[in-house]
Amino acid sequence: MTKKYLVLYDAKIDSSAFEQEIKPLLPDACEWVAYQGQSLEGLSPSSPVLTWLGDEDLCQILPIASAEKWQIGFIPHPEMVRAYRAFFIPQKPSDAIEDILAATDATPADLMLCNHEVVLGTVMIGNPDIMKPAALVDESLWCKFKNLMLLTFNLKKTCLLPYQFLTKKENQVNTAALGITIVYRPGNSEFTKRVVGETEKDEATLNAVILAPRSISEVLHFLLTRVLPKKVFAKGTLPNYLGHIKTESVKVSGNDLVDFSIDGVAHHAESVNVSVENDALQVLSKTMPEKVSSQDQKESVRVDRLPKGQVVKELVTQHLPLIHHADQEEVKEVFMTLRENAQASEAYLVLMVLAILLATVGLFANSSPVIIGAMILAPLMSPIVSLSMGVLRQNGDLVATSAKTLFIGIVLSLFFGTLLTLLTPLYTVNSEISARLSPTILDLGVAIISGIAAAYASARSEVAKSLAGVAIAVALVPPLGVSAIGIGWWDWNVFSGAFLLFMTNLVGIVLAASATFLVMGFSPFHLAKKGLVLSLTFVVIISIPLGFAFKSLVTEQRAAMALKDLTIEGVVLKDVSIRNDDPIYVSVKLLSEHGLKSEQINAVKSQIETRLGESIQLEATTAILKK
CATH class of the missing domain: 2.60.200.40 (Tumour Suppressor Smad4)
Structure with a gap:
């Protein structure tokens, strides 16, 4: 026996689509009701109700369906948008009707209301x-x-x-x-x-x-x-x-x-x-x-x-700031955390010694992975960030505690690094050591960016895990390791270059972290002004040698680019590197189709001097290129 249905269809729009596409899919023994927004109060059908209606009409029908306990099925309609998701209605009318007719029992469904509206x-x-x-x-x-x-x-x-x-x-x-x-x-x-x-x-x-x-x-x-x-x-x-x-x-x-x-x-x-x-509803659907x-x-x-x-x-009384300003509870919480981090605890001392030993071994072994491990292990970032907050808020106790902890860490690093250097029979300046001997203004930029990141991560617990990345970026311990190697070798140039890099990182972080804490609302400007001026003064002072080093680096790079792939009297210049010295030091590979005599190399040197406009020391490696 064919099941009978009451079908409510939308009569407010062109019903030709319903007559041609929907009606033929439904059983013949159906009762058809044209819906035009009229009241359906009192309608108590004895058979299940199928609807071909848009979202707006369904919102009017569903409370009645709930009150009258209708068994209801939904057929896709051109103005149906949200009901598809609400009742998992298939997009194709044929699929939806097949699903309705296959449902032997209605499925209970909830109904969401807002101020009595569906x-x-x-x-x-x-x-x-x-x-x-x-x-x-x-x-x-x-x-x-x-x-x-x-x-x-x-x-x-x-x-x-x-x-x-x-x-x-x-x-x-x-x-x-x-x-x-x-x-x-x-x-x-x-x-x-x-x-x-x-x-x-x-x-x-x-x-x-x-x-x-x-x-x-x-x-x-x-x-x-x-x-x-x-x-x-x-x-x-x-x-x-x-x-x-x-x-x-x-x-x-x-x-x-x-x-x-x-x-x-x-x-x-x-x-x-x-x-x-x-x-609230009894939905015909599987x-x-x-x-x-x-x-x-x-x-x-x-x-x-x-x-x-x-x-x-x-x-609620002010416009949103660019970044979140800390409230008093956050200031108190972060301040207490930084106060704890400023202490020279047993863990700090042990990690400091292990980090400098690991960094020194990595420097001698010319191993980047070992040096990166030392960067992550080193706890130096914590007292430096605490020092930044102390400088910002003019808190003497926090500044003194942080500076003392930092000083102890530096002394321990230099002592144990020097001791390990004296026990190691190696005296070669490899690439990892030389990379930390000539800091420039670029290193100060790295320190400033890292200081911003460190302050932000310290103030936001959800990003504190990024502090390891900050430690790697700023690399505080390796310069101390190289400084200790310079002391052990009794080499002033090695010590001074590496320690200048460490001081660059230190002052850059302090200034940037202090400024970041200020922007984030951890101190009023009138209180922070003195500390910021003092930090900026140190940055300006240390920027002077960094600026000269950067200028020299730019000059070297430009000279190297001017000589790259240059051909002089049939000789091609390759792998050009220039080091500032007195006179300037030029290392180059000379390619030619035959062996070069001393006179030809002197001619190349003369041409290079003419192009650079100054005397040079030439280190030339010759190679024969056969075509």
């Missing part, structure tokens, strides 16, 4: 311009990039808004946010899917993701995740500027009327009440996900890193 996709609360990209599920890459550029220009005028949350189990959250996205199923929104992750089973809960950045840089990070290749955060982890509430219902209110949207339609209200009705038992559902409130207390008041 939500098929998302509820967006807050700044509509910022949250709009999160609402666009299927936008193109160009559309995402365009939104990013438009939003970037308006960020300086952006402020957070205060919100109060009350969950089903009476958990209260008071914070400031740029926007809030609420969905039933995390996969219904690209934004929530990448924050929460997709779920395999449905739960009668909603998911509220709170966007609460404290700076423009954090907003840009959020926006860039909409433009760059998709990334789903690992389950259980959230960026500092995001919060997640999972509950059966939530009430969101603010100090004034709350701006929000339901599936892209703007609304205003004193509060936003979002809830999930468990098993593709709906499996439901989790209500007894296994747990409420989850993950908002520990969101603004709270006095910070909320500060954020």
